[in-house]
Amino acid sequence: MQTMSAEEDIKKRRFCQSSRSAKLCELLINRKDMFELPELPFSKDALGDWTSSETIDFHYGKHHAGYVKKLNLAVLGNEFEGQSLDEVIKGSRDRDTKVFNLAAQHFNHSFFWNCLAGESSKPEGELAEAIDRDFGSLEDFKNQFGVMALSHFGSGWVWIVQEEGKLAIRDYHDAESPAGTIAVPLLTLDVWEHAYYIDHRNDRGAFIEGFWNHVNWEWVGKQMI
Numbered sequence: 427m428q429t430m431s432a433e434e435d436i437k438k439r440r441f442c443q444s445s446r447s448a449k450l451c452e453l454l455i456n457r458k459d460m461f462e463l464p465e466l467p468f469s470k471d472a473l474g475d476w477t478s479s480e481t482i483d484f485h486y487g488k489h490h491a492g493y494v495k496k497l498n499l500a501v502l503g504n505e506f507e508g509q510s511l512d513e514v515i516k517g518s519r520d521r522d523t524k525v526f527n528l529a530a531q532h533f534n535h536s537f538f539w540n541c542l543a544g545e546s547s548k549p550e551g552e553l554a555e556a557i558d559r560d561f562g563s564l565e566d567f568k569n570q571f572g573v574m575a576l577s578h579f580g581s582g583w584v585w586i587v588q589e590e591g592k593l594a595i596r597d598y599h600d601a602e603s604p605a606g607t608i609a610v611p612l613l614t615l616d617v618w619e620h621a622y623y624i625d626h627r628n629d630r631g632a633f634i635e636g637f638w639n640h641v642n643w644e645w646v647g648k649q650m651i
């Protein structure tokens with residue numbers, strides 16, 4: 427049986443296989459601070475027909491993994507090397523589009539997986555009170571969130587954020603993210619086509635509708651400050 431460090435070395439060597447530069451590979455293999463694809467907080471088939479294991483294979487296993495892989499290459503040998511994800515996002519915003527997009531997409535996807543569960547719970551306590559206070563009711567909130575998610579043009583993300591003591595629904599284009607801003611992220615839905623096209627084709631509305639059956643409200647509530 428291999429030790430964890432041997433497994434890690436193999437992982438890094440596989441990671442480098444597509445790189446054209448032997449020097450880059452060498453540097454990456456020796457790095458101890460690479461960004462890593464997080465474990466999914468649920469089993470691959472936990473989301474049923476809403477997001478099939480095939481979608482997980484592509485969305486998590488290809489798209490998210492690809493952002494992580496490219497991010498590790500993009501920060502190599504520059505000011506971002508060795509920084510935390512939060513530092514990279516803050517430092518690259520409006521300054522280095524490539525690094526920002528990769529770092530923000532790593533954050534956005536990691537956050538998104540944590541928002542999901544096999545079965546949805548219900549908002550409770552402070553979160554439930556804030557939803558009622560700022561949107562009228564949970565149903566009103568879902569309607570407003572759904573309208574924004576459905577009408578969002580092109581690729582992006584819809585979020586509930588907490589800002590200045592209030593909850594707000596925001597949509598962000600492409601990789602843009604509340605990470606590194608004053609808006610505290612609580613919940614997000616990925617509305618890039620890669621999130622739903624295998625299971626729902628072009629029916630983003632069905633994807634949004636099914637989302638509510640898989641929101642991990644307990645985890646969302648824990649993000650409030």
Ligand SMILES: [Fe+2]
Binds near residue numbers: 489618
């Ligand atoms: Fe995505």
